[in-house]
Amino acid sequence: MPAANRVPSINHRRGFTLIELSIVLVIIGLIIGAIAVGRDLVQATKIRMAVAQIEKYKTAVNTFRTKYNAIPGDMTQDQADDAGFTVPPTRTDSAYMTHGNGLLEDLDSSYSTNAGTYFFGEGLEFWEDLSSAGLIAGQFTKATEAFGSGGPQKNLTPATLGGFVPASLMGNNNWVVAYGIYGDSQAGTALPPVLRGNYFQLTGISSTDGNASIIAENDLTPTQAQNIDTKIDDGVFDTGTVRASNHVGRIYVNLFSALNNTCTLYAYSGINLGYQTAAYPDTPACQLSFKF
Helix, strand or coil: CCHHHCCCCHHHCCCCCHHHHHHHHHHHHHHHHHHHHHHHHHHHHHHHHHHHHHHHHHHHHHHHHHHHCCCCCCCCHHHHHHHCCCCCHHHCCCCCCCCCCCCCCCCCHHHCCCECCECCCHHHHHHHHHHHCCCCCCCCCCHHHHCCCCCCCCCCCHHHCCCCCCECCCCCCEEEEEEEECCCEECCEECCHHHCEEEEEEEEEEEECCCCEEEEECCECHHHHHHHHHHHCCCCCCCCCEEEECCCCCCCCCCCCCCCCCCEEECCCCCEEEECCCCCCCCCCEEEEEEC
């Protein structure tokens, strides 16, 4: 057979050159890098949206206070009547909750001197008032339903929470709730006076229990929590107007469980070692509270 017509044997076929292999590896690296950058951009967008959402709610509260001379959820019955708002039974003052005093209080006597923990108190009326005033997006009008003749609606799940409180734009089952710290102690431990006031809390919610108290989840990662804290406040979890909590259960700013856990870290000497972004960067372990 003439040499020109010979078919090369398999053993003599040409393989990839080093240059070709290098090009393939570069392409693979670019694809992996693009995926990582895309994931980071998605996270950055979620954080910006979550921060903007909280800031809009703060603005809405200030507008409401200017217009109605009251904090949403804390209006007296007369103020609510004058504004044409629905008046759930809890507009009436109780032994544990005084309307018109500027603090978001709850209905649970065992926490009446501590941080607010009860889902169906002024913190729930808060969202109905802002919604009724047309100052926020969404319709959160189920506070009246919750306080109907059958008593508070209990054992809610994330699927049925939408008419009560807004979902956070962070996603991942995070919600925005409102509550107040109006006492001087929490779980027997003295609270610094600076903590007294009203808060938004960005938190996961698994359900409400038989007492209609929110059962919280830690659905923010330390990286997300620190980025949000830095954009709004000082980036330090236990100072300023943004504070982190790793408490799983009822909602409050718990600064006393922040010892050696996956959200934040204190050294045993009391030194604040910050958010656990190195050890647990992507582990859902945090909640954030924003004073307003």
